[in-house]
Amino acid sequence: MPDYAPLVSNETEFQPTADTRFKLGESLYAYFEVYTPQGEGSENGSAEIEIRIVDLKVGKIVSDPRPISVAPYAKPGTSAIPIGRGIDISKVPKGSYRIEVRAVGLKGASTDWKGENFTVE
Numbered sequence: 283m284p285d286y287a288p289l290v291s292n293e294t295e296f297q298p299t300a301d302t303r304f305k306l307g308e309s310l311y312a313y314f315e316v317y318t319p320q321g322e323g324s325e326n327g328s329a330e331i332e333i334r335i336v337d338l339k340v341g342k343i344v345s346d347p348r349p350i351s352v353a354p355y356a357k358p359g360t361s362a363i364p365i366g367r368g369i370d371i372s373k374v375p376k377g378s379y380r381i382e383v384r385a386v387g388l389k390g391a392s393t394d395w396k397g398e399n400f401t402v403e
């Protein structure tokens with residue numbers, strides 16, 4: 283049996299699942315990691331993330347991707363920042379969606395949007 287590293291963010295362990303279907307009114311919990319150059323963002327909190335939800339049927343963004351500081355998730359001395367958080371999808375109607383995240387650095391440079399599809403039933 284293979285060994286897996288636990289997915290831990292702010293002392294909370296997240297259990298992965300292959301089920302990407304949610305009932306109307308449920309919350310979605312996401313875990314991902316952001317990597318910053320040593321001392322850039324991980325120590326001073328200047329890096330941020332943006333999370334958005336896209337309706338796959340029409341390609342429309344259905345949530346506001348406001349910047350979120352990585353500072354509360356950062357651990358001193360490491361460039362890997364484990365981020366686990368609940369995403370409110372309680373007002374998202376039934377349908378197929380994609381949750382996407384990107385990191386934004388000190389000077390406004392950002393990563394590409396990365397994500398995963400999910401369904402609200």
